[in-house]
Amino acid sequence: MAAKFPVDTxxxxxxxxxxxxxxxxxxxxxxxxxxxxxxxxxTTLRQYSWQIAPGAxxxxxVCGAIYFGGLGLCWALLLRHIAGSERxxxxxxxxxxxxxxxxxxxxxxxVWHILSRVAFAEQLKIPAxxxxxxxxxxxxxxxxxxxxxxxxxxxxxVVVPLAQAPLLLxxxxxxxxxxxxxxxxxxxxxxxxxxxxxxxWHYSYRDMLGLLVAYSSAMLCAGLALYAxxxxxxxxxxxxxxxxxxxxxxxxxxxxxxIFTPSGLGVxxxxxxxxxxxxxxxxxxxxxxxxxxxVLTCGEFLAVxxxxxxxxxxxxxxxxxxxxx
Numbered sequence: 549m550a551a552k553f554p555v556d557t558x559x560x561x562x563x564x565x566x567x568x569x570x571x572x573x574x575x576x577x578x579x580x581x582x583x584x585x586x587x588x589x590x591t592t593l594r595q596y597s598w599q600i601a602p603g604a605x606x607x608x609x610v611c612g613a614i615y616f617g618g619l620g621l622c623w624a625l626l627l628r629h630i631a632g633s634e635r636x637x638x639x640x641x642x643x644x645x646x647x648x649x650x651x652x653x654x655x656x657x658x659v660w661h662i663l664s665r666v667a668f669a670e671q672l673k674i675p676a677x678x679x680x681x682x683x684x685x686x687x688x689x690x691x692x693x694x695x696x697x698x699x700x701x702x703x704x705x706v707v708v709p710l711a712q713a714p715l716l717l718x719x720x721x722x723x724x725x726x727x728x729x730x731x732x733x734x735x736x737x738x739x740x741x742x743x744x745x746x747x748x749w750h751y752s753y754r755d756m757l758g759l760l761v762a763y764s765s766a767m768l769c770a771g772l773a774l775y776a777x778x779x780x781x782x783x784x785x786x787x788x789x790x791x792x793x794x795x796x797x798x799x800x801x802x803x804x805x806x807i808f809t810p811s812g813l814g815v816x817x818x819x820x821x822x823x824x825x826x827x828x829x830x831x832x833x834x835x836x837x838x839x840x841x842x843v844l845t846c847g848e849f850l851a852v853x854x855x856x857x858x859x860x861x862x863x864x865x866x867x868x869x870x871x872x873x
Contacts, residue, residue: 589834596831604780605843611773612847613854618766619690620646620851625762626689627674627682629755637672644855645669651852677745685749688735691804693763694797696722697771701794706787706827726756770844771796777839778824782832795823796840817841 586593624642636642645668653661662683669679699719725731728751739748771793778784778792803816817837824833 586834589830593831593834596829598831599782601780604776605839608773608776608780608839608843609847609850611769611776612844613850614847615766615769615773615844616647616650616848616851617643617855618769619763620644620650620855622689622759622762622766623682623686626686626759627678629751629759630682630685630749631674631678635674637674641672644859645672647852647855650848681749684744685735687804688731689759689763690767691801692722692726692760693767694801694804696760696764697767697797698794698801701790701797704790705794706791723757726760727753728756731756767797767800768793770800773843773847774820774836774840777843778828778832778836781836781839782828788827791827795820799823799837813841 620643621639623646624636624639627642628636628639630636637645645665649661649665649668651661652664662680665683666676666679670676696719699722732749732751736748739745774796775784775789775792784792799816799820802819803813806815817840820837820840821833824836828836
């Protein structure tokens with residue numbers, strides 16, 4: 549009789565959820581749902597009187613590049629706070645490392661952007677633990693930055709009654725939650741529970757406010773990219789800007805929290821389509837959400853290309869200076 553080995557059936561669901569194939573399966577289901585949705589609305593999309601302004605889409609591409617470049621600078625600032633300004637590399641060097649590493653997140657596994665960042669950081673003589681800490685805290689700050697934009701703009705949405713202006717109370721509540729006495733303790737508890745000491749980040753309230761402003765500013769650039777995309781598809785008013793900025797931030801946050809889909813693929817577009825459809829025609833909402841993803845993706849590659857070109861120029865200048873000496 550063959551020997552029977554004990555199997556922890558309670559661990560099986562966790563193993564399945566954490567497997568790469570589970571994520572790919574969920575992503576495939578989301579994409580199939582989108583394909584069915586587009587098929588059902590294909591006639592509506594064809595019959596809509598499209599007026600596309602290429603210049604607005606180019607502006608959206610530029611905003612997308614600034615968005616990713618801004619996130620790189622945000623991580624550089626965060627790394628400087630964690631490693632210390634004396635030990636951390638220059639902001640430009642750290643931002644370039646971040647941009648190069650983020651390009652690898654499209655590879656299967658969803659860990660290569662962290663591993664490549666660690667590899668770059670070792671070359672720059674930065675401890676791997678500090679890079680892992682910055683990469684983890686970065687997720688928290690990016691999410692908080694998106695939620696901050698959403699909370700600040702929500703009372704001014706064109707689809708929200710003015711009577712809901714007390715929602716501005718979300719802002720002071722958020723400022724309380726990021727205090728070291730609150731968020732700092734949560735991070736320490738999470739570090740203990742997950743046995744990941746890099747999560748326990750001891751920060752000052754002033755540092756957190758500065759970083760949150762930086763990440764919120766980067767998220768604003770993403771919202772401006774969406775505004776430019778919509779401007780290229782349909783007449784849009786300046787009064788609708790807070791709604792567009794907040795919708796982009798909320799859709800990004802929900803897509804970020806959908807951990808089973810890569811970069812919130814499909815989920816972000818679904819949420820954004822539902823939000824935009826409350827103000828704009830459904831065809832504009834659908835195409836606008838899909839173009840927004842495309843513009844941000846192209847903006848990311850543009851930012852990486854510009855960083856690479858700048859680095860090459862600096863290398864050539866350095867060689868010329870050495871030759872002149």
